Amino acid sequence: MKKTMIAASLLLLTPTAFASADTYTIDTEGMHASVNFKVNHLGYSWLTGRFNDFKGHFVFDEDNTANNSVEVTINTNSVDTNHAERDRHIRSDDFLNVKKYSQASFKSTSVTPDGDDEGEYIVKGDLTLHGVTKPVEFEIEQVGAGKDPWGGYRRGFEGELELKAADFGINYDLGPAAATVYLELNLEGIKQ
Known part of the structure; x- marks a missing residue:
């Protein structure tokens, strides 16, 4: 009886016990993922841009959300607002200071269902930006x-x-309308 219980316990610890937790590589090569941003411009319109170079992966488990996670690393020098002079300014020490802080990153600490809304989740984690x-x-x-x-x-x-931006030590004043930055994440992953 003891041997059977021990064997059953060991089976629970094998990789097959976690078979429903799938790892996905974010598809940046196929351009099926993006990290975009927008900032209000003087209260009249939106300045939009993206980061062209980033990578990451996520783990998704429909049966046990405690296994869910996401990690993304961004090359800050790849910022692109479709305006070369503005991009140089954003890369400068007034904003991203890419020479000193070449990467930004996000690593989740939890991904949990958002109440009763199927397919919606609350992601908590640590964002590193501007050091x-x-x-x-x-x-x-x-x-x-x-x-x-x-x-x-x-x-x-x-x-x-x-x-x-000021919470991350980026204090260049563009007026109150531009104090909040909105990061838009579109992450398509390929199951590994």
Whole structure:
């Protein structure tokens, strides 16, 4: 009897016990993922941009959300607002200071269901930007999941994170309308 219980306990600890936790590599090469941002311009319109170079992965488990996680690393020098002079200014020490802080990153501490809303989750984690790490929280929504035409399996999420640039030591004053930056995440992952 004891041997049977021990064997059963060991089976629970094997990798098959975690079979429903799938790891996905974020598809940046196929341009099926993006990290975009927008900042209010003088209260009249939006300045928009993106980071062209980033990488990451996420783990998704439908049965046990305690296994869910996401990590993203961004090359800050890849900032692109479709205006070369403005991009140089954003890269300068007035804003991102890419020579000193070449990367920004996010690592989740939890991904949990958002109440009764199926496919919606609350993500908590640590965002490092401009050399400062702060805890953040935001909502994501699953866009979809399924087989792709090449025999793989994909899953995608979208979400938006609001942050105050000043909280990360970026104090260049563009007026009160521009104090909040909105990061828009579109993450399509390929199951590994």
